[in-house]
Amino acid sequence: xxxxxxxxxxxxxxxxxxxxxxxxxxxxxxxxxxxxxxxxxxxxxxxxxxxxxxxxxxxxxxxxxxxxxxxxxxxxxxxxxxxxxxxxxxxxxxxxxxxxxxxxxxxxxxxxxxxxxxxxxxxxxxxxxxxxxxxxxxxxxxxxxxxxxxxxxxxxxxxxxxxxxxxxxxxxxxxxxxxxxxxxxxxxxxxxxxxxxxxxxxxxxxxxxxxxxxxxxxxxxxxxxxxxxxxxxxxxxxxxxxxxxxxxxxxxxxxxxxxxxxxxxxxxxxxxxxxxxxxxxxxxxxxxxxxxxxxxxxxxxxxxxxxxxxxxxxxxxxxxxxxxxxxxxxxxxxxxxxxxxxxxxxxxxxxxxxxxxxxxxxxxxxxxxxxxxxxxxxxxxxxxxxxxxxxxxxxxxxxxxxxxxxxxxxxxxxxxxxxxxxxxxxxxxxxxxxxxxxxxxxxxxxxxxxxxxxxxxxxxxxxxxxxxxxxxxxxxxxxxxxxxxxxxxxxxxxxxxxxxxxxxxxxxxxxxxxxxxxxxxxxxxxxxxxxxxxxxxxxxxxxxxxxxxxxxxxxxxxxxxxxxxxxxxxxxxxxxxxxxxxxxxxxxxxxxxxxxxxxxxxxxxxxxxxxxxxxxxxxxxxxxxxxxxxxxxxxxxxxxxxxxxxxxxxxxxxxxxxxxxxxxxxxxxxxxxxxxxxxxxxxxxxxxxxxxxxxxxxxxxxxxxxxxxxxxxxxxxxxxxxxxxxxxxxxxxxxxxxxxxxxxxxxxxxxxxxxxxx
Numbered sequence: 001x002x003x004x005x006x007x008x009x010x011x012x013x014x015x016x017x018x019x020x021x022x023x024x025x026x027x028x029x030x031x032x033x034x035x036x037x038x039x040x041x042x043x044x045x046x047x048x049x050x051x052x053x054x055x056x057x058x059x060x061x062x063x064x065x066x067x068x069x070x071x072x073x074x075x076x077x078x079x080x081x082x083x084x085x086x087x088x089x090x091x092x093x094x095x096x097x098x099x100x101x102x103x104x105x106x107x108x109x110x111x112x113x114x115x116x117x118x119x120x121x122x123x124x125x126x127x128x129x130x131x132x133x134x135x136x137x138x139x140x141x142x143x144x145x146x147x148x149x150x151x152x153x154x155x156x157x158x159x160x161x162x163x164x165x166x167x168x169x170x171x172x173x174x175x176x177x178x179x180x181x182x183x184x185x186x187x188x189x190x191x192x193x194x195x196x197x198x199x200x201x202x203x204x205x206x207x208x209x210x211x212x213x214x215x216x217x218x219x220x221x222x223x224x225x226x227x228x229x230x231x232x233x234x235x236x237x238x239x240x241x242x243x244x245x246x247x248x249x250x251x252x253x254x255x256x257x258x259x260x261x262x263x264x265x266x267x268x269x270x271x272x273x274x275x276x277x278x279x280x281x282x283x284x285x286x287x288x289x290x291x292x293x294x295x296x297x298x299x300x301x302x303x304x305x306x307x308x309x310x311x312x313x314x315x316x317x318x319x320x321x322x323x324x325x326x327x328x329x330x331x332x333x334x335x336x337x338x339x340x341x342x343x344x345x346x347x348x349x350x351x352x353x354x355x356x357x358x359x360x361x362x363x364x365x366x367x368x369x370x371x372x373x374x375x376x377x378x379x380x381x382x383x384x385x386x387x388x389x390x391x392x393x394x395x396x397x398x399x400x401x402x403x404x405x406x407x408x409x410x411x412x413x414x415x416x417x418x419x420x421x422x423x424x425x426x427x428x429x430x431x432x433x434x435x436x437x438x439x440x441x442x443x444x445x446x447x448x449x450x451x452x453x454x455x456x457x458x459x460x461x462x463x464x465x466x467x468x469x470x471x472x473x474x475x476x477x478x479x480x481x482x483x484x485x486x487x488x489x490x491x492x493x494x495x496x497x498x499x500x501x502x503x504x505x506x507x508x509x510x511x512x513x514x515x516x517x518x519x520x521x522x523x524x525x526x527x528x529x530x531x532x533x534x535x536x537x538x539x540x541x542x543x544x545x546x547x548x549x550x551x552x553x554x555x556x557x558x559x560x561x562x563x564x565x566x567x568x569x570x571x572x573x574x575x576x577x578x579x580x581x582x583x584x585x586x587x588x589x590x591x592x593x594x595x596x597x598x599x600x601x602x603x604x605x606x607x608x609x610x611x612x613x614x615x616x617x618x619x620x621x622x623x624x625x626x627x628x629x630x631x632x633x634x635x636x637x638x639x640x641x642x643x644x645x646x647x648x649x650x651x652x653x654x655x656x657x658x659x660x661x662x663x664x665x666x667x668x669x670x671x672x673x674x675x676x677x678x679x680x681x682x683x684x685x686x687x688x689x690x691x692x693x694x695x696x697x698x699x700x701x702x703x704x705x706x707x708x709x710x711x712x713x714x715x716x717x718x719x720x721x722x723x724x725x726x727x728x729x730x731x732x733x734x735x736x737x738x739x740x741x742x743x744x745x746x747x748x749x750x751x752x753x754x755x756x757x758x
Contacts, residue, residue, distance in 0.1 A: 126185030170210025223265030326448030347527020372401020398557030512551025658686025672697020
């Protein structure tokens with residue numbers, strides 16, 4: 001198990017060379033057993049056998065599956081040791097079999113074709129499979145054991161089939177906290193199959209070959225995991241070490257080796273200590289990603305299935321990292337956060353706010369943390385909308401956010417057939433377009449459609465487009481929103497850690513809100529990083545900041561059909577635990593979920609969580625069915641933002657912005673303000689020179705005639721109105737995007753641009 005006589009990855013010849021070079025397996029039962037197998041020193045085997053004789057396996061559970069795996073490996077590796085007597089083999093094999101039978105009969109594994117791609121199921125399966133494999137040659141004629149092994153294999157195959165739907169190129173649907181708990185047994189199960197049967201699942205399923213890339217792109221520049229989903233523990237631990245160790249061992253990935261050994265991010269211990277000797281291949285030289293150019297290691301990554309994308313401007317501690325999520329709903333630890341994004345630069349600038357709780361179903365969790373209101377996306381508030389938890393066990397506050405329709409919110413995807421049968425409920429979001437160019441004139445773009453994430457009774461359309469321009473460290477976010485009733489309040493959200501600065505004078509209005517009217521700019525900061533955000537659309541809007549003590553986690557509506565403002569703050573429970581709350585609403589929630597005999601709130605697992613305290617809200621000043629939101633984010637060091645000139649560009653079918661660093665030529669960006677632009681588009685370019693035009697919403701692979709004519713603004717760059725200045729044929733790429741560079745002749749200031757399809 002996990003080794004073979006002449007295996008190219010973990011053969012005995014390779015292990016003996018490691019041993020001869022001075023490396024040693026771990027000093028525990030499994031490590032001593034392997035040391036005997038590699039070195040032939042019988043006393044090492046005696047040491048492992050003595051531990052077997054004087055101890056027993058614990059009762060089977062998810063938390064002790066590594067102990068079962070360690071015993072199973074020791075049993076297998078010591079089987080030919082002359083001191084391993086039949087009585088001891090019989091006793092240990094019975095303990096292993098009893099544990100396997102108990103786990104195989106759990107609801108998670110009892111129906112193997114429904115085994116879920118979930119941390120509990122993976123751990124149950126790890127215990128079952130390792131135990132059964134270890135005793136296979138001790139009881140070769142036992143038909144019941146063969147049947148259980150076949151059942152476990154079917155469960156494993158189903159999990160991997162689901163992984164092809166959820167994360168075919170890496171990442172995970174329930175946060176990195178739960179990802180590592182799942183990856184740990186899945187990597188060991190893959191190696192167990194490869195070394196015992198010759199079937200190499202790592203060649204078939206992309207989740208394995210994508211492990212290193214998942215960590216490279218999903219870690220913040222400070223080395224901590226991203227916070228999306230129920231990530232109550234955004235610190236790397238010994239299970240992450242195993243996952244990256246597998247990537248070094250099986251794929252010889254130099255970036256995984258760097259993360260594992262040189263980054264300073266990783267825990268130095270391994271969740272199963274013997275794997276350090278087996279998988280930490282020191283012949284794989286670490287490569288610092290900061291040494292790689294974008295051709296070797298792109299600054300963008302798209303994770304299909306979960307539909308997440310990550311944009312960066314570089315690799316290193318001072319990198320900007322932007323993540324955009326708009327995918328389906330697969331499992332209970334996901335949040336109602338389609339079209340949500342986060343920004344990190346030398347600090348947490350735009351965050352996933354709130355915090356998880358050990359038991360999950362706390363009032364804060366139910367009414368804030370998991371809900372749309374806690375994320376950088378959009379609220380559409382219908383006072384009559386009904387929200388509920390777990391088959392209507394408990395009514396939930398109306399946050400104006402995304403829908404929840406059944407008990408899937410307490411369950412997880414179980415098979416591809418299950419997905420197809422329930423897809424109408426759970427296929428809530430999609431990244432419809434992801435496009436990037438690296439190098440000179442680099443950009444990273446994504447279009448998310450979260451329409452289906454909201455109740456169709458209140459929303460007809462919500463698309464969000466992100467364009468990141470790394471050369472300027474500027475992000476543009478353009479939203480198109482159509483409600484079913486103009487009276488439904490639309491609220492654009494951005495969450496931060498510290499109190500935001502907003503241009504102008506504010507007016508306090510209750511519930512931690514301060515209104516600033518038609519403020520054009522606001523600023524957030526954390527650590528050494530800063531955002532300056534320009535609000536360009538809606539032209540008539542109200543900008544508010546909300547938060548501070550007693551209002552950090554405010555949800556706008558109640559559960560009884562109240563209007564906006566009828567809600568309350570859902571306080572985060574103390575991490576150290578506490579007595580039950582006196583508030584009758586919160587007390588009823590605790591008792592509904594945990595029974596009347598609950599006496600206190602347990603302590604939380606959360607560590608290193610950035611829960612946030614403040615948010616900025618932008619709403620249209622006048623109610624209407626269709627609204628556009630356009631924001632330009634300057635990202636930089638504390639005190640350095642305000643360097644970018646920003647102008648709104650708006651035509652009959654487009655909206656966008658000109659952006660230019662002071663004293664330099666800039667970029668003119670145009671987004672479609674409808675599904676696809678018509679065959680003729682016109683817009684006036686910025687009043688400052690631009691070196692690049694960037695246009696989305698064109699017809700894929702279509703050729704267009706681009707013409708520029710003069711304007712009323714007389715400068716050295718322009719001419720009289722209607723005078724032709726430039727004409728050329730351009731072509732949209734397969735995503736309907738065209739980027740046109742001016743060369744040495746800048747695009748004329750304030751000229752009229754016309755595009756006509758050919």
